[in-house]
Amino acid sequence: MTAPLDVLVVGAGPTGLALAAQLRSYGTGFRIVDRSLDRVRESRALAIQPRTLEMLAGYGVTDELVARGNPAVQLRMHLSRRVVRVPLFDIGCRDTAYPFLLFLSQAETERVLAEHLAGRGVTVERGTEVLGLERQGEHVICRLRGSGGTEETVRARYVVGCDGAHSTVRVQAGIDFAGHAYPQTFLLADLEVDGLETGAAHSYVTAAGLVFFFPLVSPATWRMLTMRPPDAPAGQVTQALLQEIVDRCVGDRLVLRDPVWMTDFRLHKRGAARYRAGPFFLAGDAAHIHSPAGAQGMNTGIQDALNLGWKLVYVCQGTAPENLLETYEAERAPVGRGVLRLTDRAFTVAMSTNPAIRAARTHIAPRLAPLLLRARSLRGWGFRTVGELAIHYRRSPVSSAGSRAPWRGPRAGDRLPDLPRGLQARTAGPGYGLLLAGPPSLWPGERVAALLDGRDGLVTVHRLGGDSPWPDIAHGLVRPDGYLGYVARGTDLTGLRTYLDRWLPV
Ligand SMILES: Cc1cc2nc3c(=O)[nH]c(=O)nc-3n(C[C@H](O)[C@H](O)[C@H](O)COP(=O)(O)OP(=O)(O)OC[C@H]3O[C@@H](n4cnc5c(N)ncnc54)[C@H](O)[C@@H]3O)c2cc1C
Known part of the structure; x- marks a missing residue:
């Protein structure tokens, strides 16, 4: 048997990729396997949220995604007597470089991620299936079957199940996946439509049914x-069936043609009871599945992955204590539950056959929607929530404020905003970033060097001067995933030293 791996990544969907x-950017020893011979060719998830773009920017992936996608999509809500235009971009979010929902098919997103990995020498081992996992001492014995049918046994310290809704890792780890299926059957098609204005998404909410059209670049x-x-x-x-539904809901002004993919599916709402069991971790659809309302699924999976990877790296390197890994579930399980709640509510309102909800949907909502959408602050709040910019880990064991928290500005556990613009790029990992705000004379080099002594290469110092997200003199530690682990007002570094001794001990 060969030397043990640090991490086996099971599944090369968007989460595993x-x-x-992230693992590659730190040079950790890992393998990534996927039982399917090819990556996804169907469109599936359609949109990338701003927070996912921010988080992937640190790996040099986002520019390529933006270049291939469509960031200027508007939503046209076709109501009974009028059409309401809702911009999905440029709605006053000043603290992100990506104030838009990027329309790009999952096939393209996976292609960009796979090309990024290939360019860095990572081979996704396709046609390789995980058959069994067994704990043995400090390792997991993983039984793999390659594309030629040959079996191989690999020892790994940690196994991450990015293996989708029917996760083998979840089953082998004995983690429950409770929830239910929704009664409706959905129909989905990638196709051409004559008579539909391009460059926009269209929703038809009518008494006869619901129809949505989303713009794709390909296929x-x-x-x-x-x-x-x-x-x-x-x-x-x-x-023919799809055309009949369109005729019923929209009238005969839209003509469907040239479908490249048509399918039906049932939706589920399920969440893993735990995101970790010993050396096994779950991320993405292996941990949560729900309706596509709000385009959260793929995005939440990618963000699970980017929350976990650096923690695995530091623990494997012996740089961080083992209990850093417990913060993965502490931080991401509430996010997963929140997504299940949000998508379930949206879905229930959109799909309900209850007469009162149907009446509200078809008669009251059309009158209310234009008024609500005119309120810029409300739109901004909605955008931040759906865009996953509002996610924070303030209650995480790894988020800590000094004895004097800044009066204003981001708090411990918040994402570091991109304000002033360029701050995220300037402080992007790998590794932690020490942010020092206020006149440089307040931060003598020897004090900073004494704080970081023994942590060479793990923390990069950023002297922000007045170009900082805090109006006060303050300091903070930004984690490799762009969230603030520690924040304090003033120049006393005692609290930060305690924090570093706990989470990044020498
Ligand atoms: C028809 C359809 C439409 C969708 N539409 C949307 C949408 O509009 N918006 C949205 O956000 N989401 C949508 N989704 C959901 C979205 O596709 C998923 O949330 C996303 O793919 C999850 O990514 P993942 O990497 O976690 O899992 P997956 O993409 O499912 O990847 C899991 C991978 O694990 C591999 N695998 C499984 N078991 C093993 C094993 N034992 N050994 C090795 N490899 C294994 C599989 O081959 C697969 O490649 C849709 C899904 C479907 C099916």
């Missing part, structure tokens, strides 16, 4: 999403 990108111009009507026969999805 993002984790691999077709449009993604259509609707529900199978109760009177429609079960079975294969056909263009």
Whole structure:
């Protein structure tokens, strides 16, 4: 048997690929395997949220995603008598370089991530399936079967299940995945539509049913999403059935043609009871599945991965204590539960057949929506929530404020905002960043050097002067994933020293 791996990543969907990108940036010993021979070619997840773009920017992936995607999409809500235009970009979020929902198919997102890895010498081992996992002392014995049918046994210190809704890792780790399926069957197609204004997403919420069209760059111009009507026969999805639904809900002004992918599916709402069991971790769809309302699924998975990877690296390197890994579940399980709640509410309102909710949807919402959308602050709040910019870890054991927290500005556990613009790029990892705000004379080199003594290469010092997110004189420690671990007002570094001694001991 060969030398043990630090990490085995199971699954090369967006979650596993993002984790691999982070592990690679630290040079950790890992392998990434996926049982399917090829990556996803279907569009699946359609949109990348601002926070995901921010987090991937540190790995040099975001520019390529933005270049291939469409950041200027508007939503057209087709109500009974009018059309409401809702911009999905430029809505007053000053603290991000990505104030938009980027439309890009999952196939393209995975392609960009896979090319990024290939460019850094990482091979995704396709056609390699994890058959069994067994704990043995400090390691996990992983039984793999390669594409030629040969079996191999690998020892790994940690195994991360990025292996989707039917996760083998989750089953082998004995973690429950409770929840339920929604009763409706959904129909989905990537196709061409004549008569639909391009460059926008379209929603038709009518008494006869719901139809959505989302712009894709490839493999077709449009993604259509609707529900199978109760009177429609079960079975294969056909263009004729989709056209019939469109005619019923929209009228006969839209003509569907040239479908490249048509499918039906049931949606589930399920969450893993734990995100970690000993050496096993779950991320992405292996940990949470839900409706696509709000385009949260793939994004939450990528952010799970980027929360976990650096923690694994530091623990494997012996740089951080083992209990840093406990903060993964402490931070990400509440986010997963929040996404399940948010998407469930949105879905219930959108799909309910309850007469009162239906009436509200088709008669009250059309009157209310334009008024609500005019309120810029409300739109901004909605955008930050859906854009995952509002996620914070303030209650995490690894978030700590000094005895004197700054009066204003980001708190311990918050994401470091990109304000002033360029701050995120300037302080991006790998490694921690020490942020020193206020006149440089307040931060003599020898004091800073004494604080970081023995932590060479682990913390980069950023003297921000007045170009800081805090109006006060302050200091903070930004984690490798762009969240603030520690924040304090003033120049007394005692609290930060205690923090470093705990989480980055010499
Ligand atoms: C039809 C459809 C439409 C969707 N639409 C949207 C949408 O509009 N918006 C949105 O946000 N999300 C959408 N999703 C969900 C989105 O695709 C997922 O959230 C996302 O793919 C999750 O990524 P992941 O990497 O966690 O898991 P996956 O993408 O499922 O990847 C898991 C990988 O693990 C591999 N694997 C599984 N078991 C093993 C094993 N034992 N050994 C080795 N490899 C294994 C699989 O081959 C797979 O490649 C859609 C999904 C589907 C199916």
